[in-house]
Amino acid sequence: MLPTTFGPWLDYTINGLVIGNIYALLAVGLALIFGVSHLINFAHGSVYMVGAYIGWLCVTKLALPLPVTFVTVAAGCGLLGAVIERVGLRPLRNAPRIAPLLATIGLSVVLDQSAQLLFSPDPRALPTQLPTWRIAIGGGSIGALDLLIAGVGIGSAGLLYGFLRFTKLGWAVRATALDRDAAQQCGVDVDKVNRTVFAIASALGGVSGLLVGMYYNTIDPNMGFQAGLKGIVAQLIGGVGNVPGAIAGSLLLGLIESYGIALFGTSYRNLFAFVALILILVLRPNGLFARARRLPPEPLTGTFIAPSRPLVLPKWAVWTLAALALALPLVVQQPYLLQTLGNAWLYALLALSLTLVAGTVGQVSLGHAGLLAIGAYASSLLALDAGVPVLLAVPLAGLVAAALGTALVYPAFRLRGHYVSIATLAVGEIVTLVILNWESLTRGPIGVTGIPPLSVAGKPLVSGQWVYWVPLIVLLAFAALQSRLLNSHLGRTLRAIREDDVAARSYGVDLNRYKGLAFAVAGFIAGVGGALMAHFYSYINHETFPAPVSMLALTMVILGGLGNVAGAVLGAAVLVGLPELFRAAAEYRMLIYGVVLLLLIRFRPQGLLGTV
């Protein structure tokens, strides 16, 4: 129901500004970090989550007074920020710029998972000791907490302004952001500046997490992911690296969300943010407030393709390995083992798809799980609602994923580096949110049940061997196809685009067509993978393919060697198969992936088999 009087709108406005203030605390930090280090810090949301938990400990376990809680949160998160700079950024100073971005993703996985292990995945209440009075104004009302949040927001902005404007270190921060080399020639220790900026940004981020926890009276270990993304959106609206812009962008985003919720309902909240993100990236990559002077539209170029000599398996070895893999169920009979390996082959399809996009074309996609979801839903719904035979539904689902995936990412084709990663991350989230909200088609949060299994001539393929064989056969077929493709003229063109898209364009290569082709092939492979998963699992919902699956896929691909087909298969087998076989407790698995990702980026960026 639309409110018709003025009062509720005032409430929505106040709510929007309060939320905007919380985003601003995040976005300002992201802007500061981007300013000095040209890095979009994906671990920022995790710092925010840590801030909320430190606050929770202070309030519920130590019963500290509120001001002490705030100082503790700021100090704890500031320290964490300095550590992130030390581990995530400094050792990778001379690596391609996408490397520290991947490192912050790894750090964020590690932080989120550690919080889950320490505090359990369940939400916790974070009660405030604030008085509950509300001042009525013109039909709306303002509470003590609203005022506190506004006060913290404005106060932090004031402190930050004073720091940047009147202190020596603040000057060094500004100078480094403007011209890093010139600052060094004035004697500025850039490492110290980076550390300071990470500490300040993280202190603000942590306080933001604490405030959000108090505002909604609930915190959970995964709260950081969405929040971090919101901070990035707000920062992009204001223009990357622009501190006042980040504040304006945050308030705007808060208002958009609040009014959006008023008009459409709560479950749409995040959709606005991510659609806004895509629109900004495509239409105004420099932010809404950029002056006519155009900044370069991408903060960086350079892929994560570490130079290496890939391990090339001789033909007979490939055939032998394939034959051995196919013959395995004749020897190994345990259904559990076969099922695990079958699952690994399904994930290998995802890895195959991602290694084409991220490796061969150099577009590091962070939303690849979205393709699985599209394939899974398309195949299930075709089979259940349209009565299409499963055997036909699976390839059709591949086509749907290819078409939809390419269409969704198409607007981002002209972006490079970090921006591609952000855009694909948002696209992945949009897919999940549409699935959640388009109830008439997808059944919304209930999910799809009773998905029929794959069957040939009326005989369902559900036994242990088939759960293993079907994914393996599909995988081998796609892997062979992709290897052919990489060795063709097309493969060489795609790699040329990765190495230097400007040069490739000047040779008359139509970038959009080639990128589109690569995304379509990748979408088809992942879509078929998702479809097979749906028919094996028999139940899916919007949380079957969450964002961490995309991070897992990325880890597999980097582990095997970016662009390397055999590497993608190996990466999936190692990361999905091994933890299962060693019965590593499920709750440690994501933590292990995060650590593996971090170690790889730092010590073996070319992966196990080498990049292609």
Next chain:
Amino acid sequence: MTDVLLRLDRVNSFYGPVQVHFDLSLEVPCGQIVCLLGGNASGKSTTMKVILGLLKPRSGQVVFDGQPLTGLNTPQIVRRGIGSVPESRRLFGTMTVRENVLMGAYTRSDAKSVAEDYEGVLDLFPKLRERHAQQAGTLSGGEQQMVAMARALMGRPRLIVMDEPTMGLSPLHVDRVLEMIQTINRQGVSIFMVEQNASLALQIAHRGYVLQTGRIVLSGPAADLARDPQIRDAYLGGAQAA
């Protein structure tokens, strides 16, 4: 105290696989103005980067005041007493003139003498006094060059390295800048300047080196170089050699 303030000793530097310097050796005696001449892409700016530690040579060393600078990073080298006026000024565009100049004193903690020195450089560059609250990026080229020199002076360096300080300036400003360099030098600061415009540089320099594709091909007192037929042909005549 040594007579030679700065010495490059058989430096070989690379950008990736591409070698820029081949056994480059040169010296800046205490209290002198030394210029490094050379055409486009001969490796002049790279010499500055090597001195300032922005690029590590693969072999050879830079010795300042008798101490090798090997292993020091740029801020540490600056703290040893080397100021710099980078190519095309490299001011902090959205910071004020005052902030820019004072950034040069970043390594110093003696607020009082910094304030005195700041007054001192404003006396040297009176134009900057009027402009102290203006954003540096909005100044004219000549004014920006003054800010860059003032900034370098604020660190109380013993040596200032300058990359093409007269580039892109009007003839009037060129003369002003050259005068300034001499004034600074008379206060006891040694100068190492990189220039394409040999006739200008040799007017004020004591010594000169000529760099060609990363090798020193000629060196000597400035007066001799100015008379050298090779230089006349290559740099002082009409066409500039690459």
